[in-house]
Amino acid sequence: MIDLDSWQEIFATLRKNRLRTALTGLGVFLGILILMAMIGFGSSLESGVKKSMTGFATNAVFVWGQRTSVPYAGLPMGRRIDYDNKDVAALRRLDAVDLLAPRNQLGGFRGGATAKYRGKTASAQVSGDNPDFQYVQQPVMKAGRFIDDLDITERRKVCVIGTGIYDELFPKGADPIGQYLEIKGVYFQVIGLFGTRQTGAQADRTLSTIHIPFSTFQQAFHYGDRVGWFAITGKPGVSAAELERQIRQLLAQNHKISPDDELAIGSWNAGKEFNKMNSMFMAINLVLGFAGLMTLAASVVGVSNIMLISVRERTKELGVRKALGATPTAIVRMIVSESIVLTMIAGYLGLVMGVAGLEVWNWLLPRLGSDVPLGPAVVGLGTAVAAGVVLVLFGALAGVIPAYHAAKIQPVEALRTE
Amino acid sequence: MSLVSLKKINKFYKVGAHALHVLRDVDVDIAEGEMVSIMGSSGSGKSTLLNVLGILDAYDSGEYLLDGTPIRGLSERRAAQYRNKFIGFVFQSFNLLPFKTALENVALPLYYQGITRRRRNKLAAQYLEKVGLLEWSEHRPSELSGGQKQRVAIARSLITQPRLILADEPTGALDSETSHQIMDLLAEIHAGGITVVVVTHEADVAARTQRIIRLRDGKIATEAASTSPTPSTSTSTSPSPSPSPSPSTSTSTSTSTSTSTSPSPGSEQAG
Numbered sequence: 001m002i003d004l005d006s007w008q009e010i011f012a013t014l015r016k017n018r019l020r021t022a023l024t025g026l027g028v029f030l031g032i033l034i035l036m037a038m039i040g041f042g043s044s045l046e047s048g049v050k051k052s053m054t055g056f057a058t059n060a061v062f063v064w065g066q067r068t069s070v071p072y073a074g075l076p077m078g079r080r081i082d083y084d085n086k087d088v089a090a091l092r093r094l095d096a097v098d099l100l101a102p103r104n105q106l107g108g109f110r111g112g113a114t115a116k117y118r119g120k121t122a123s124a125q126v127s128g129d130n131p132d133f134q135y136v137q138q139p140v141m142k143a144g145r146f147i148d149d150l151d152i153t154e155r156r157k158v159c160v161i162g163t164g165i166y167d168e169l170f171p172k173g174a175d176p177i178g179q180y181l182e183i184k185g186v187y188f189q190v191i192g193l194f195g196t197r198q199t200g201a202q203a204d205r206t207l208s209t210i211h212i213p214f215s216t217f218q219q220a221f222h223y224g225d226r227v228g229w230f231a232i233t234g235k236p237g238v239s240a241a242e243l244e245r246q247i248r249q250l251l252a253q254n255h256k257i258s259p260d261d262e263l264a265i266g267s268w269n270a271g272k273e274f275n276k277m278n279s280m281f282m283a284i285n286l287v288l289g290f291a292g293l294m295t296l297a298a299s300v301v302g303v304s305n306i307m308l309i310s311v312r313e314r315t316k317e318l319g320v321r322k323a324l325g326a327t328p329t330a331i332v333r334m335i336v337s338e339s340i341v342l343t344m345i346a347g348y349l350g351l352v353m354g355v356a357g358l359e360v361w362n363w364l365l366p367r368l369g370s371d372v373p374l375g376p377a378v379v380g381l382g383t384a385v386a387a388g389v390v391l392v393l394f395g396a397l398a399g400v401i402p403a404y405h406a407a408k409i410q411p412v413e414a415l416r417t418e
Numbered sequence: 419m420s421l422v423s424l425k426k427i428n429k430f431y432k433v434g435a436h437a438l439h440v441l442r443d444v445d446v447d448i449a450e451g452e453m454v455s456i457m458g459s460s461g462s463g464k465s466t467l468l469n470v471l472g473i474l475d476a477y478d479s480g481e482y483l484l485d486g487t488p489i490r491g492l493s494e495r496r497a498a499q500y501r502n503k504f505i506g507f508v509f510q511s512f513n514l515l516p517f518k519t520a521l522e523n524v525a526l527p528l529y530y531q532g533i534t535r536r537r538r539n540k541l542a543a544q545y546l547e548k549v550g551l552l553e554w555s556e557h558r559p560s561e562l563s564g565g566q567k568q569r570v571a572i573a574r575s576l577i578t579q580p581r582l583i584l585a586d587e588p589t590g591a592l593d594s595e596t597s598h599q600i601m602d603l604l605a606e607i608h609a610g611g612i613t614v615v616v617v618t619h620e621a622d623v624a625a626r627t628q629r630i631i632r633l634r635d636g637k638i639a640t641e642a643a644s645t646s647p648t649p650s651t652s653t654s655t656s657p658s659p660s661p662s663p664s665p666s667t668s669t670s671t672s673t674s675t676s677t678s679t680s681p682s683p684g685s686e687q688a689g
Contacts, residue, residue, distance in 0.1 A: 009529075016517040320513045323474060324574070325502025325530040327495045407494075412474045415509065 010338050024306045025346030031299030032347045035292030036354025040377035042285040047375030059240040060136050060270040063247055064229035072258035081255055081264050083227040090254055096243050098235045101133035104217045104228040115210055116182040122168035125209045126183055128217020136231040144177045144192030151213040160192035164207030186220045188212055240271025300394040307339050307402035318406050319414020328407040335406045339399025340392055347391040421613050422448040427480035429466055440466045442636040453608040455616045455624040458633035468617045472505055472584045473497045502530055506575025510587035512567040514559040521555035524574045545573040565596035572603055585616045589623055601626050
């Protein structure tokens with residue numbers, strides 16, 4: 001539709017009035033820039049929060065025991081619910097369960113213990129874990145290995161420590177593997193060192209953890225067959241909420257808990273949090289995108305306005321063109337193309353500047369410190385393509401009214417203005 | 419058959435609640451190859467008549483045949499195509515596009531015919547050469563003198579090889595020396611077989627045409643054959659400095675077909 005000649009016509013007119021072209025372009029440029037900034041900020045916020053959530057399987061469910069709140073089957077309320085190895089076996093029979101990691105922790109959840117090495121002490125969360133746990137919360141192994149099945153069956157006195165523990169106990173650069181730590185009078189050999197992808201306080205807590213084999217934990221610290229809580233992930237296709245429901249049902253049955261008792265079993269599912277987070281970000285992105293789009297629309301109205309003035313200014317030119325044989329269609333096409341080209345060039349520059357700005361932002365971000373809840377801003381190809389389509393569309397829209405006016409110019413009237 | 423045939427053309431302009439009757443029962447016949455001038459004081463309707471002839475303006479009643487084709491109720495698109503193919507316009511204020519070079523201005527009508535740029539520019543250069551401005555082809559109108567601008571405009575009007583050239587006060591903005599040159603050029607075009615209609619209020623310009631149509635208050639007042647030193651008209655021997663208002667038809671010369679009778683006011687021709 002637009003051949004070389006049309007391009008030359010368009011650029012000739014755009015060049016003719018540089019100031020007008022520049023000012024109009026500036027509007028669209030800023031519009032797109034703001035849109036990009038908004039989308040980028042949304043993306044940055046999202047990736048920041050999601051980054052702090054990484055290290056968890058998204059359909060993980062955590063289950064622990066609390067106290068009953070409803071008397072049931074002759075049992076009083078306020079009864080403590082404790083889990084043991086029988087529950088582990090029962091849960092393992094559930095079809096929906098993929099990974100099952102029973103856990104124990106010295107001092108309970110968020111409780112502490114001390115680990116000693118050559119006269120230094122560090123406060124640590126000591127937890128007994130199965131090998132499966134490494135797939136629920138995903139530690140990044142820096143050296144050695146995680147607990148394996150042999151450690152469990154042989155009840156080996158070994159441990160895997162976080163880099164936080166390592167930093168406190170070991171001199172810089174020392175190899176921790178093979179060294180022995182003392183925890184509550186029991187010595188454990190270090191077999192692995194792990195880091196994490198998490199950030200902030202959550203990372204600090206994760207990295208001050210010492211994992212020891214679950215079976216060793218029960219024996220060494222006299223837990224018998226007690227299980228503190230479970231970290232469980234569902235099979236692919238099983239939602240976290242469904243998994244949680246099945247687990248609660250099973251445990252309630254086995255522990256004689258009323259089906260109406262919501263408080264006896266404590267549980268947390270990552271999926272619920274994840275979904276909540278996702279819908280929140282969707283809302284944020286929707287609002288930001290809408291605001292950005294409206295800004296762009298406002299700048300397009302500016303283009304339309306200027307084009308309208310331009311058509312008025314060019315009444316004579318358009319009249320001459322019509323007298324020389326330009327059809328209304330040719331005139332409409334000319335004005336709309338001018339509008340599209342102007343919008344697109346300015347918009348494209350804005351897009352490029354926006355991407356450059358986001359790159360600067362992404363470069364700056366790691367230098368602001370890890371506590372900033374913002375991550376790298378990503379504007380995908382899809383967004384860029386959509387922005388391009390929107391620009392063409394808006395450009396055409398901006399041109400429609402001025403073009404209509406231009407087409408209605410009567411050559412007689414145009415030529416009379418002398 | 420005449421190239422242009424107007425019969426009982428009436429045209430009104432609405433001014434507020436009143437309608438201004440600008441053309442009253444205008445009958446005009448112009449034969450192919452004629453050179454005619456339309457004269458009249460300002461407000462006499464001569465420009466309106468030219469606009470009607472050029473399909474730039476509509477008329478309210480009557481009949482207009484251009485080369486036998488009735489021109490009435492045309493869509494804007496059709497009108498634009500007729501203008502592009504049939505008619506070349508020359509304006510008092512030249513109406514060149516200021517941001518285009520002389521060459522591009524001349525080539526513009528061909529752009530709307532969808533002719534390739536290469537061919538367009540080649541033809542435009544030819545026509546610029548014809549008006550003696552080839553070496554000015556890359557100049558913009560602002561760098562040209564009035565006479566040069568009008569010659570560029572004439573080249574532009576010719577490039578589509580129209581049958582009819584409509585010139586609206588072509589010398590109105592020019593000094594007498596340049597006016598003379600422009601009229602020479604128009605006469606030359608006429609000699610080439612193209613029908614030329616000139617609207618003017620200058621008697622010496624009108625004198626160079628074969629026939630003068632006088633308009634007064636929207637009516638044809640008189641028609642006079644002017645004795646002009648046009649190259650194609652050899653019959654005239656005494657160039658009159660001012661056109662005589664007498665409806666003499668004795669020196670009427672028509673370079674083309676014999677079917678063209680020189681019309682007198684009110685004379686009607688059965689088409």
